[in-house]
Amino acid sequence: MKEIENKLKEIIEKVVEFRINYISNEQAVRTQLIEPILNALGWKTANPEFVRPNAPDEDGKIPDYTLLKNGKTTLIVEAKNLSIDLQDKKIIDQLANYCFKSGIDFGVLTNGVKWLLFKTFEKNPKDRIVWQVDIESDKIEYVARNLSSFAYSNIDTLDTLLKKSKLLDSSWNALIKSPDCIVEIISQKLLKKIKSIEPTFKIDSNDLKTFTKAKIEELFELTEMEEEEKADENGSSETKTEFTEVEDVIFKRHKKTKIREKISVTFPDKTVIKNQKVVDTFVETIKKIGPEKVLPLNIYRAGVPIVSETKDDFYNQHKIGKYWIMVHTSTKEKIAVLKEINEKLNLELRIETFTNEK
Known part of the structure; x- marks a missing residue:
């Protein structure tokens, strides 16, 4: 996963510096943006056993990339330049036609920055776009996780991976209905761990939650909206607790001036x-x-x-x-x-x- 994330960071830098080159030049998008990512995903673009660019299908149609594994077509990738709207129905229909004629379940549409995974035989048209990511605006880990779903090593189990991911997301969302739930769960785990070391340890439950929340915030970057809401709630008042480390964390946060x-x-x-x-x-x-x-x-x-x-x-x-x-x-x-x-x-x-x- 790290290799993919590093490659995505390189691509982002390239897009920022040479964006004008990719707006109308599809070939540049293909060779400088798309192919490096495909290679990072295990698709060896220089090896025809893995990738065949511009290979005509049985009807003479020419998709941009035909991806193969063990001699069998497993994925079609259609490339566009940055000026093209990937949500254009004609473009999606073009990809769907390639995939349908090839009898494959999935296709990918991309301009090097935005990537869209398409499910060919989904009955509900609204559900045919499985996911879409933007390497510039979405979190790099999120993009890498989605792109990895059609990596060479995962392509045989892509449908299963997507079902598992959907189940995990829905189950997680059902379990964690609010940030307070996360704090509660981790607080109890932390208390159990402490008591296994020091059975007589005691702490007020609110102090424990305050400490836990502070530690979670150190690990995960809050969105701007969440930071503003938290700042509004905390104001400039000091919170006194029986737990010294909690007191220090909160005191430092209140004294900190943010621009x-x-x-x-x-x-x-x-x-x-x-x-x-x-x-x-x-x-x-x-x-x-x-x-x-x-x-x-x-x-x-x-x-x-x-x-x-x-x-x-x-x-x-x-x-x-x-x-x-x-x-x-x-x-x-x-x-x-x-x-x-x-x-x-x-x-x-x-x-x-x-x-x-x-």
Whole structure:
């Protein structure tokens, strides 16, 4: 997995530096972005036993990449340049046709940055896109995990892996319904471990949870929204506990001054949306644009649509009318989403950032 993550980081740097080269040049996308990733996934692009580029099928159709294992076609990969919308029905239908004629269950559509896994024989059209990732905006671990599902070593069990992943996600979401549940579970495990070493150890349950939560926050990066909410709740008051380490952690956090980046959005009609909370600016901007206009753009983060008509069981969402807005992202990702919406809808928005001390 580390090899894939490192390769993705290299690709991201390449895209940032040479993006203009990939906007209309599909060949550059193929050789400099897609093929290095395929190689990292175990598909040896220089070996025709693994990968055959531009190989005609029985009907004379020519998919960009035909991936083989043990002499059998296992996956079709269709490549596009960065200017192409991968959600275009014609493009997806083209991939579906290649896969259907070849009798294979899955296909991949990519422009080197965005990757989409397609399930050929899924009865419900809405479920044919299994997942889609963006190597620039999604977390690198999330992207690597999804891409690894069709690695050479996993391709034979791809369908099983996807079913397991779906079951794990749904089971996890059912178990962990809120951050408090995570804290509760780990707190009890921690207390059990301590008592196995020191049977007479005693601590107030709230102090134990406070300590556990602080340690979890050290391990996992909080989203901007979560940090703001936590800061608002904590304010500047000090928390005294019987547990010295808890007291130190909280005291240091309260004394720490953070400079937070905010978003300002100016519309052509001179309307300015500029709130202290990034999430408020993000949601208010989408509300003014119209979630019904954003929905068809099919913009995703972490595999979840930014605008949806259904509520997600795990990720944080805000409701606007009948629409759910996915806000469980960092400030950087929120800016990227707004810029993508602006570009696709040609809104001529001015999206800026500013900072202030909190």
